[in-house]
Amino acid sequence: MRVTTKTEYAVRAIICLAGTGKGLSVRTREIAEKEGISRFLIDQIFMKLRKSGLIKSIRGRSGGYVLAKDPKKISIGDIIKSIEGPIYILKCCGSGSPCKKTSLCKPHSMWKRINADIEKVLDKAKIGALL
Numbered sequence: 748m749r750v751t752t753k754t755e756y757a758v759r760a761i762i763c764l765a766g767t768g769k770g771l772s773v774r775t776r777e778i779a780e781k782e783g784i785s786r787f788l789i790d791q792i793f794m795k796l797r798k799s800g801l802i803k804s805i806r807g808r809s810g811g812y813v814l815a816k817d818p819k820k821i822s823i824g825d826i827i828k829s830i831e832g833p834i835y836i837l838k839c840c841g842s843g844s845p846c847k848k849t850s851l852c853k854p855h856s857m858w859k860r861i862n863a864d865i866e867k868v869l870d871k872a873k874i875g876a877l878l
Contacts, residue, residue, distance in 0.1 A: 748865065754830045756784050757792045758874075761826060764802065765818035765874050772811030792830065799829035819875030827869060834869065836862050 763778050775793060779786040793812060796802045803815045814821065827834055839846040839855060840862040849855045 748834065748836045750827065751831060753788070753792060754827050756782070756788060757796060757826050757830050758823060760784070760789060760792060761796070761801065761814070761818075761821060761874055762877055764812060764814050765821075765878055770813060772805040772809065772813050774811040777811075795829050796826070799825070801825060801829055817875065818878060819873050821874045822870045823872040823874075824866060824869035826874075834862070834866050836865065 759782050760778050763781060764773055767773050775786055775789045778784070779789045782789075793802060793804075797804060797812075800815055801821055802812050804810065804812055824834065833841050835841040837858050839849050839852070840858050846852070
């Protein structure tokens with residue numbers, strides 16, 4: 748498994764939102780400038796984060812984005828799943844496995860355990876702990 752640049756940027760953007768204070772909105776332009784990320788990319792990332800319920804948009808003059816949850820309840824796993832989809836180290840570890848040989852594959856159960864352990868670690872790692 749490899750964390751993509753989009754996911755790395757999403758984590759940084761969520762930390763940026765979390766660091767502004769409860770209920771204070773931030774515009775994508777401000778995050779893009781502060782983090783050195785293109786605004787176009789931030790907009791794409793925020794669309795996915797909003798869709799997954801991690802952030803919400805505030806309309807109007809003083810609008811922008813805020814966290815939809817307490818940072819202590821947002822995990823790195825939540826962010827990865829929002830941006831990349833399900834977490835799996837091999838395709839056969841995902842749900843609806845495309846591999847027809849899993850019943851014959853000797854290391855399959857080992858890969859599944861490793862995948863589950865990685866997912867547990869990512870789900871335990873909370874944004875609130877990074878502030």
